[in-house]
Amino acid sequence: MADVVATAEIPEIVPTRLLNDQQRVALLRWMLHARIFDEVTIRLYRQGKMFGSVFAQIGHEAISVGSAAVLQPEDAIFPMHRDLGAHFVRGVPLRTIALNHLARQGSMMRGTDGTGHYADPQRKLYGNISHLGAMIPVAVGYALAAQLKGEPIVVLNYIGEGGAQTGEFHEGLNFAAVRKAPFVLIIENNQYAYSTPTTEEYACKKLSDRAIGYGIPGETIDGTDVERVYEATFYAVERARNGEGPSLIEAICMRMRGHAEHDNASYVPRELLEYWKKRDPLLRYQRFLIDNGILSEAEIQQMRREIEAETVRVLDEVLQLPFPPAEEAFKNVFL
Amino acid sequence: MPTMTLLQAISDALRYEMRRDERVFLLGEDIAEFGGAFKVTKGFVEEFGKQRVINTPISEAAIIGGAIGAALNGLIPVAEMQFMDFITNGFNQLVNVAATTAYRWGLPVPIVVRGPVGGGMSAGPFHSRSAEAWFAHTPGLKVVFPAFPADAKGLLIAAIRDPNPVLFFEHKGLYRKIREDVPEGEHVVPLGTARIVRPGADLSIIAYGRMVHTALEVAARLESEGASVEVVDIRTLVPLDEATVIDSVKRTNRVVITHEATLTAGFGAEIAARIADKAFEYLDAPIRRVAAFDAPVPMAPPLEQAMLPSAEKLLDTCRQVLEY
Numbered sequence: 001m002a003d004v005v006a007t008a009e010i011p012e013i014v015p016t017r018l019l020n021d022q023q024r025v026a027l028l029r030w031m032l033h034a035r036i037f038d039e040v041t042i043r044l045y046r047q048g049k050m051f052g053s054v055f056a057q058i059g060h061e062a063i064s065v066g067s068a069a070v071l072q073p074e075d076a077i078f079p080m081h082r083d084l085g086a087h088f089v090r091g092v093p094l095r096t097i098a099l100n101h102l103a104r105q106g107s108m109m110r111g112t113d114g115t116g117h118y119a120d121p122q123r124k125l126y127g128n129i130s131h132l133g134a135m136i137p138v139a140v141g142y143a144l145a146a147q148l149k150g151e152p153i154v155v156l157n158y159i160g161e162g163g164a165q166t167g168e169f170h171e172g173l174n175f176a177a178v179r180k181a182p183f184v185l186i187i188e189n190n191q192y193a194y195s196t197p198t199t200e201e202y203a204c205k206k207l208s209d210r211a212i213g214y215g216i217p218g219e220t221i222d223g224t225d226v227e228r229v230y231e232a233t234f235y236a237v238e239r240a241r242n243g244e245g246p247s248l249i250e251a252i253c254m255r256m257r258g259h260a261e262h263d264n265a266s267y268v269p270r271e272l273l274e275y276w277k278k279r280d281p282l283l284r285y286q287r288f289l290i291d292n293g294i295l296s297e298a299e300i301q302q303m304r305r306e307i308e309a310e311t312v313r314v315l316d317e318v319l320q321l322p323f324p325p326a327e328e329a330f331k332n333v334f335l
Numbered sequence: 336m337p338t339m340t341l342l343q344a345i346s347d348a349l350r351y352e353m354r355r356d357e358r359v360f361l362l363g364e365d366i367a368e369f370g371g372a373f374k375v376t377k378g379f380v381e382e383f384g385k386q387r388v389i390n391t392p393i394s395e396a397a398i399i400g401g402a403i404g405a406a407l408n409g410l411i412p413v414a415e416m417q418f419m420d421f422i423t424n425g426f427n428q429l430v431n432v433a434a435t436t437a438y439r440w441g442l443p444v445p446i447v448v449r450g451p452v453g454g455g456m457s458a459g460p461f462h463s464r465s466a467e468a469w470f471a472h473t474p475g476l477k478v479v480f481p482a483f484p485a486d487a488k489g490l491l492i493a494a495i496r497d498p499n500p501v502l503f504f505e506h507k508g509l510y511r512k513i514r515e516d517v518p519e520g521e522h523v524v525p526l527g528t529a530r531i532v533r534p535g536a537d538l539s540i541i542a543y544g545r546m547v548h549t550a551l552e553v554a555a556r557l558e559s560e561g562a563s564v565e566v567v568d569i570r571t572l573v574p575l576d577e578a579t580v581i582d583s584v585k586r587t588n589r590v591v592i593t594h595e596a597t598l599t600a601g602f603g604a605e606i607a608a609r610i611a612d613k614a615f616e617y618l619d620a621p622i623r624r625v626a627a628f629d630a631p632v633p634m635a636p637p638l639e640q641a642m643l644p645s646a647e648k649l650l651d652t653c654r655q656v657l658e659y
C-alpha cells in the first residue's frame with residue numbers, strides 16, 4: 001500500500017460549478033476552525049491540560065465541511081467522531097463545542113458525556129455514541145419519519161471505514177434502500193481503524209462497491225478535495241430530496257495523527273504520511289484559493305490568526321470553568 | 336515467584352495456554368502487531384503468528400459468532416473485546432447461540448470472551464460500563480470477575496479449559512494498579528470458588544472486582560474502630576460459591592454486598608436473596624447493598640464519583656449495619 005501511494009500523483013483540486021467564491025471562503029473558514037481546534041487541543045493535551053481524549057480530525061476537514069455545507073438548516077446531520085468541521089458548518093458556537101468536549105458546566109450534556117457526543121436539536125445535529133455504526137439505523141429512522149411526515153428533508157450521516165464493518169452499517173443502509181429513505185451515508189476512509197490497516201478490515205476494492213448490493217448509487221471520491229466532496233454530496237442530497245432514495249459516498253483521506261493523542265501511530269508507515277501530507281486538504285485548498293485569486297496569502301494568514309486567537313481564548317476560558325455539580329449525576333435518567 | 340500486575344497475569348495465562356495447547360487462539364480488534372488497546376497481547380503475534388493472533392474488523396458479532404463456530408470445529412478461541420462495553424454488538428451470539436448450545440445440542444462451546452470494564456477514569460457512558468449482570472442472568476454462560484493478579488491467571492486458565500462459554504471481566508482500573516506474586520507456569524483456580532481475602536468476625540463484605548479492594552480498605556479502617564470485618568471475594572458470579580458466602584454470613588451475622596455495577600437487578604440482589612433464603616435466622620441486621628446509582632456512567636469527575644460506589648459509602652453502610 002505504502003509504495004503504491006508514494007508514487008501516486010497528487011490530484012488537482014477540481015473546482016465545481018456549484019460553488020461561488022463567497023461560499024469557497026466560508027468553506028476555508030470552517031476547515032480552518034476544525035484544524036485549529038485540533039491543533040490547540042493537541043497542544044493542551046501535551047501540556048496535560050486537556051480533559052478526556054483528543055480524537056484529532058486532521059486530514060478529514062474537507063469531508064465534514066464540504067458535505068455539511070450542502071445541507072439546508074432543516075436537514076439533519078449525524079456526524080462521526082472526526083467531523084468537528086460539520087459542527088462548525090451547522091453553526092454550533094465554538095464555546096458550545098468546547099463546553100461539550102470538555103464536559104464543563106454549561107455543556108448540553110450536563111457533564112454526563114463529552115467529546116462530540118452531544119445533540120443540538122435546534123441545529124438538527126445528533127452526535128454519535130462510541131459504539132461504531134450504532135447511529136446509522138437511527139439516522140435512517142430519522143429520515144424515514146421525515147418521509148412519513150412528508151417533510152422534504154435529507155439526513156446526512158457519516159461513518160469511518162472501520163465502523164462500516166459493523167452489522168448496523170448493513171442493516172441501516174439496507175433498510176434505507178428498501179424504504180427509499182432520504183438518506184446519505186459518507187464513509188470516511190482514512191486508511192486505518194485504530195492500528196488496523198484497511199487490508200485487514202475489508203476485502204473489496206472500493207467500499208462504495210457495496211452500494212450495488214443495496215441497489216443504490218455509490219461512488220468513491222477524493223476526500224481531501226473539498227470541492228469534490230461538495231459536488232458529490234450535492235447530487236446525493238438532491239437525489240434523496242427528490243424521493244429517489246439513499247446514496248453511499250466513500251471519501252478517501254488519511255488520519256494524520258494517532259487514533260487519539262495517546263497513540264503515536266508508529267504502525268503507520270512514514271512514507272504514507274509523507275505522501276498524504278502533500279494532499280493536506282486545508283493546504284491544498286488554500287493554494288487553490290490563492291492561485292485563483294479568491295484570497296491572498298495575507299488574507300488567509302489573517303483569518304488563521306483570528307481563528308487561532310479565538311480558539312485559544314475560548315478553550316482557556318472553558319478549561320477554567322468547573323465541571324457540573326455532582327447532583328447532575330442523579331438527574332434525567334428518566335424524564 | 337514473579338511479581339505481576341493484573342494485566343501481566345492475564346497475558347501470562349494466555350501465553351501459557353497458547354504454548355500448552357495448539358488449539359487455543361486469539362481474536363479481536365488491534366490485538367496482533369499493536370498488542371491490543373491495553374497491550375494484553377503485546378508480543379503475542381511475534382511468538383504465535385498471525386494465524387493464532389487474529390486482527391478482526393470492527394465486527395463484534397463476527398468475533399463472538401466466529402469464536403463459537405471455531406469452538407464447534409474443535410478449537411479454543413479467546414476473544415478480546417477492546418472494551419467490554421462493545422460486547423453489546425455481539426449480544427445475540429452470546430445469549431442465544433453460545434448460551435443455548437450445550438442445552439440444545441449437547442455440544443461444548445469452549446470460548447472465552449474477555450476484556451476491560453469499569454469506571455473511574457472519566458471515560459464516559461460507553462467505555463465504563465460494568466456489564467456482568469446481563470450475562471449472569473443468562474443461563475448457559477459462566478461469568479468470572481477477578482480482583483487479584485494470581486486469581487486472574489488461575490481463573491483465566493480455568494476459563495480457557497472450561498467446556499462452556501465464559502465471560503471474563505477485567506477491571507481496567509486494576510490493570511496496572513496492583514501487583515502481587517503470581518505462580519509461574521501451571522496455576523488453576525477452579526471456577527465457582529470464592530476466597531476469603533480477609534477473615535473477620537463481626538461483618539461480612541461480599542464483593543468482586545474492583546470493590547474487593549475498596550472493601551479491604553474499608554475493613555482496615557473499621558478495624559481501627561474496633562470492628563473485625565471479613566471480606567469475601569466471590570471471584571466468579573456464575574457458578575457462585577454459595578457455600579462460602581453463606582458460611583461467612585452464618586459466622587459474622589451481618590452482611591454488606593457491594594459491586595461497581597448499578598444497583599437495581601445487579602448481582603448483589605441475587606446474593607442478598609440467597610442469604611435471605613439460606614441464612615435468615617443468622618442475621619442480626621438487614622442485608623445491605625452498596626452499588627452504583629442507577630444511571631449510565633457519567634463522564635465529568637464530580638458526577639462519576641457521585642454515581643459510582645465509593646469507600647466512603649461502603650464505610651458508612653458498614654457502620655450502620657454494625658450498629659444495627
Ligand SMILES: Cc1ncc(C[n+]2csc(CCOP(=O)(O)OP(=O)(O)O)c2C)c(N)n1
Nearest residue numbers: 130131132160161162163192193194417421
Ligand atoms: C462497536 C465498537 N467496537 C470497537 C470500538 C473501539 N474503537 C473505537 S474507534 C475504533 C476505530 C475506528 O475506526 P474507523 O471507524 O475507521 O474511524 P477512524 O477512527 O479511523 O476515523 C475502534 C476499534 C468501538 N468504538 N465500537
Ligand SMILES: [Mg+2]
Nearest residue numbers: 160190192193
Ligand atoms: Mg478509519
